[in-house]
Every structure is written in structure tokens, then in C-alpha cells.
Amino acid sequence: QAAWWARGHLEAAPGARIGIVVRGLAMQSATVDRIFDDILHPGLSFMRPERRACHVSAGVASSDVPMISAALGMLRLQSGMPLADAEMLLRSPFVGMERSAAAQLAMELRRRGVDQASLRTDVVVFAFPALAKASAELRRRQHAGEWSTLFSRLLTKAGWPGKRPLSPEEHQALEHWKDLLSELAALDLVLPRITYEQALSRLRQIARERRFAPSEERGSSDEAPIQ
Numbered sequence: 001q002a003a004w005w006a007r008g009h010l011e012a013a014p015g016a017r018i019g020i021v022v023r024g025l026a027m028q029s030a031t032v033d034r035i036f037d038d039i040l041h042p043g044l045s046f047m048r049p050e051r052r053a054c055h056v057s058a059g060v061a062s063s064d065v066p067m068i069s070a071a072l073g074m075l076r077l078q079s080g081m082p083l084a085d086a087e088m089l090l091r092s093p094f095v096g097m098e099r100s101a102a103a104q105l106a107m108e109l110r111r112r113g114v115d116q117a118s119l120r121t122d123v124v125v126f127a128f129p130a131l132a133k134a135s136a137e138l139r140r141r142q143h144a145g146e147w148s149t150l151f152s153r154l155l156t157k158a159g160w161p162g163k164r165p166l167s168p169e170e171h172q173a174l175e176h177w178k179d180l181l182s183e184l185a186a187l188d189l190v191l192p193r194i195t196y197e198q199a200l201s202r203l204r205q206i207a208r209e210r211r212f213a214p215s216e217e218r219g220s221s222d223e224a225p226i227q
Contacts, residue, residue, distance in 0.1 A: 004039060006020060010053065020227070030064045036056070037052070040053040040226070061207070061208055061209075061211065065173050066092065067177065068177050071160055072203070077118055078197075079197055095159065109123065134157045135154065141194060144188050147194070152178075168214075176210075183206050184203045
């Protein structure tokens, strides 16, 4: 309703400046962003226009940033994830697989009736051999800082964040991901040696709690007519 209301005002007065206050915006920013994009920029999918009509100021949970979500997903392959989550992960441009190969792997997993895709699944191992080899050599318990370094290495073995050039916002997301890993490493001060699953759980919690709000090109956010 708010998005349609704002669009109507903007169409009636293109020079208008419109402010919208959303209660609990920090927890809903990804949903708000999607809804306003759907209403104000219909027909667009992955790519966004250079100048958007709306700017959401709260940022999004780090775990909802596509690049970071893909990183967390790749790390989940160690212990396994539901097939539906694995298929979504394989469609990500940040996974180092060609689109056709990713589609074939998803089809093969579905054909086999796999419930949980993991690095114990032979076709997944075949698709990510370097990741599978490195994962098999991990020690059971390590300090959080050691896991932080190893998570970064494992993602490199998996081909993350993909082969295509990164956009400016994606470069910022990559730097933000490094900050999240640093925050995990800082837990060395308060935690004993922990398992892979415990370290990944801590990292996912950090990513859910931290916000990512990229600094946009000069004027692109402040000049958006709807704030």
C-alpha cells in the first residue's frame, strides 16, 4: 500500500520528495527493498537501474546479501543442506560453476532423490573436487581464528565469488564478508577450540545480526525521490 501510494504521488508530481517511516525497518529492509523495487521498477529482475526511485536507509542483514548468502551456503555443504537450498545455491552467480553444469548437477541430485546435498554426495564431490579434498583434511576442533582463515580458503577452492567481474557494490560486500570473518576470529578471546559446525553457526549468527548498507555512487541514494 505504501509503495503504490508513493508511486501515485511521484507520478502526479515527478519533482516530489517523499519520506516513508517503516516500523521495524532494520528487520524488514530486504522485504521493503524488494516490494518497492517491484512497484517502482516493474519488469526488472537481477539487474537494477542506475538511478532508483527509492532508497532504503537501514541496509539489510549481512546474511541476506546474495554474495554472502552464497558463501554461507557453500560452507554448509560440509555437513549438508536440503536439496531445495542446494538448488538455489547452484543458481547463484557467485558459485564457480557454469550455468549449464549447475543445472545438470541439480537435475542429477533430484533424479537420485537426494534429500541432503553435501560433500559426502559423490556428484557434489565431482563438481567441487578441490573443496571436497580440502574439507576432508580439516581437523575436528580448532580455534575460531583458525576456522576463519580456513573458511576463506575453502571458498577459494570452491570458486567463490565466481568468475565474472564484480560490481562496485559486490566489491563492498566482499570487504564486508572479510569483516565478518574477522569478527569470528575475535572470538578466540572467549571460546575454546570448537568444531566446524560450531564455527559456522557462530559465523551465520554474526551475519544475521550485522547490517550491510553499501555506500552508493555520489548522489545516487540521497537524490532518490522516495526515502
